[in-house]
Amino acid sequence: MTKRAVWFRRDLRLQDNTALAKALEHTKDGDELLLFFHIHPALNESFTARHDYFFQTLASFVEKAEDAGAPVHFITGDTEDAFENLIETAGIDMVYFNRDETGFGYERDKQVEKYVTSLDVDVYHYLDHHIHGADEVKKQDGGFYKVFTPYLKKWKQLPKPAVQKVDDELLKKAAVDERASFKEGESAYADLLEKIEADFGGVGEADAWARLEQFLDADIYDYDERRDFPAVDGTSLMSRYLRTGAISVRSVYHQIHDQVDFRKKTEGVETYISELAWRDFYNMIYHFYPNAHDEEVVEKYQGIPWNNDEDVLERWKEGRTGFPIIDAAMRQLNESGWMHNRLRMAVASFLTKDLLMDWRKGERYFQEKLVDYDPASNIGGWQWAASTGTDPVPYFRVFNPTRQSERFDPHGRFIKEWLPELRDVPKKYIHEPAKMPENEQEKAKCMIGEDYPEPLVDHKRMRERAIQLFKDKS
Numbered sequence: 001m002t003k004r005a006v007w008f009r010r011d012l013r014l015q016d017n018t019a020l021a022k023a024l025e026h027t028k029d030g031d032e033l034l035l036f037f038h039i040h041p042a043l044n045e046s047f048t049a050r051h052d053y054f055f056q057t058l059a060s061f062v063e064k065a066e067d068a069g070a071p072v073h074f075i076t077g078d079t080e081d082a083f084e085n086l087i088e089t090a091g092i093d094m095v096y097f098n099r100d101e102t103g104f105g106y107e108r109d110k111q112v113e114k115y116v117t118s119l120d121v122d123v124y125h126y127l128d129h130h131i132h133g134a135d136e137v138k139k140q141d142g143g144f145y146k147v148f149t150p151y152l153k154k155w156k157q158l159p160k161p162a163v164q165k166v167d168d169e170l171l172k173k174a175a176v177d178e179r180a181s182f183k184e185g186e187s188a189y190a191d192l193l194e195k196i197e198a199d200f201g202g203v204g205e206a207d208a209w210a211r212l213e214q215f216l217d218a219d220i221y222d223y224d225e226r227r228d229f230p231a232v233d234g235t236s237l238m239s240r241y242l243r244t245g246a247i248s249v250r251s252v253y254h255q256i257h258d259q260v261d262f263r264k265k266t267e268g269v270e271t272y273i274s275e276l277a278w279r280d281f282y283n284m285i286y287h288f289y290p291n292a293h294d295e296e297v298v299e300k301y302q303g304i305p306w307n308n309d310e311d312v313l314e315r316w317k318e319g320r321t322g323f324p325i326i327d328a329a330m331r332q333l334n335e336s337g338w339m340h341n342r343l344r345m346a347v348a349s350f351l352t353k354d355l356l357m358d359w360r361k362g363e364r365y366f367q368e369k370l371v372d373y374d375p376a377s378n379i380g381g382w383q384w385a386a387s388t389g390t391d392p393v394p395y396f397r398v399f400n401p402t403r404q405s406e407r408f409d410p411h412g413r414f415i416k417e418w419l420p421e422l423r424d425v426p427k428k429y430i431h432e433p434a435k436m437p438e439n440e441q442e443k444a445k446c447m448i449g450e451d452y453p454e455p456l457v458d459h460k461r462m463r464e465r466a467i468q469l470f471k472d473k474s
């Protein structure tokens with residue numbers, strides 16, 4: 001009899017889970033399977049929006065696994081202690097997991113593999129979080145792509161990994177319930193659940209599938225046209241599910257091909273698939289630039305003398321800059337744990353080019369607030385906007401926040417949704433309320449400087465200063 005353990009991390013689902021499917025494929029009559037989750041103290045020192053959301057997803061997964069007859073066990077403590085306890089207490093012969101290719105997870109996986117192997121336990125790990133892993137999409141000469149368009153071309157040509165079917169019957173038969181031996185882990189899990197404060201909605205495997213079906217029924221066909229307008233529900237909202245692994249990105253990819261009617265207009269579908277490729281691209285970039293969390297990828301832009309004014313940073317964080325589209329976006333982030341992509345680009349550009357503040361400060365703030373926080377995509381997005389990353393927005397093409405607002409929220413519907421103080425401001429002034437004459441301000445019950453701030457900076461002037469900063473480093 002062989003006893004296998006499957007380690008769940010950011011792949012909180014039972015369907016199309018490579019490590020789980022493989023462990024079951026290797027299972028023979030009489031073999032046993034133990035599902036577990038490791039509560040690492042370092043991961044939970046600060047409890048932010050994404051912790052609330054992640055542990056809600058975990059709770060939903062735990063329930064689902066219980067219903068499927070395969071309970072989740074919890075281990076806790078530093079990695080080596082926790083794994084030693086698991087292996088000794090349960091008598092594990094093999095550990096299975098879906099590996100990380102970047103950041104903390106990557107380092108942890110290497111440590112676990114080394115340690116667990118030293119205890120004479122076999123380790124099997126798989127690529128699962130992405131359609132193509134960091135080493136799969138290569139140039140002719142074997143190097144990796146730094147520019148997205150040729151990467152995408154190659155990405156599209158490669159055969160795609162198949163859905164990993166999980167045998168539910170076998171799972172039920174092989175799964176063990178030894179939770180009574182892992183009391184410490186159980187109580188660490190109960191403590192985590194106690195800490196959850198906010199409810200961001202849309203949690204777990206069933207919600208992920210329902211949302212995907214809804215998107216594929218209709219919205220995907222016009223995704224290319226509607227995705228840039230934050231007042232419209234034009235995007236899939238899959239990021240939180242992909243982040244927690246409530247759904248597999250392979251399933252998303254294959255479901256598109258199974259369900260979408262390719263006789264209809266396909267630009268939306270093509271654009272959507274290329275967004276999934278961006279996710280793989282940034283994972284690859286972070287893999288090959290492991291310092292990108294702290295350091296500009298383009299070396300010559302390291303050491304830019306950023307502005308350190310903490311008050312200015314606070315005003316950006318709180319959505320009090322006097323630029324309505326920026327403020328509405330920041331309030332959406334603060335209140336809902338998510339921000340529309342067009343606005344992530346706009347607020348990141350605003351922080352780095354209009355306020356001349358360090359992109360790392362923005363990256364860290366998103367880390368605190370986003371429920372879909374994914375280090376590779378977030379660092380990629382921030383370094384793109386700051387013009388310091390691979391294939392970034394050129395430093396001389398500075399976003400004009402007012403033009404962005406006029407173009408992508410023409411009627412000010414999004415602005416008014418998140419900034420109630422501007423509800424009665426006429427359309428003519430909604431993108432630049434400070435231009436309202438005093439009598440209009442009175443009519444709109446919005447006095448500039450009291451109810452809504454004056455613009456924090458002069459965009460035209462700051463644009464020139466930003467360009468100069470970069471020129472000085474070029």
Ligand SMILES: Cc1cc2nc3c(=O)[nH]c(=O)nc-3n(C[C@H](O)[C@H](O)[C@H](O)COP(=O)(O)OP(=O)(O)OC[C@H]3O[C@@H](n4cnc5c(N)ncnc54)[C@H](O)[C@@H]3O)c2cc1C
Binds near residue numbers: 236243276279377
């Ligand atoms: C400054 C900045 C920070 C970002 N931080 C994150 C982050 O922490 N986590 C995150 O998942 N995405 C991040 N993005 C990418 C993007 O904004 C979100 O993935 C998207 O808004 C999520 O909403 P959605 O699921 O409706 O996206 P859709 O438009 O429906 O896209 C579908 C999926 O494709 C992927 N995707 C889309 N755009 C990108 C992109 N530019 N880069 C990488 N993957 C993409 C996501 O997985 C997304 O769920 C960031 C972008 C910027 C500019």
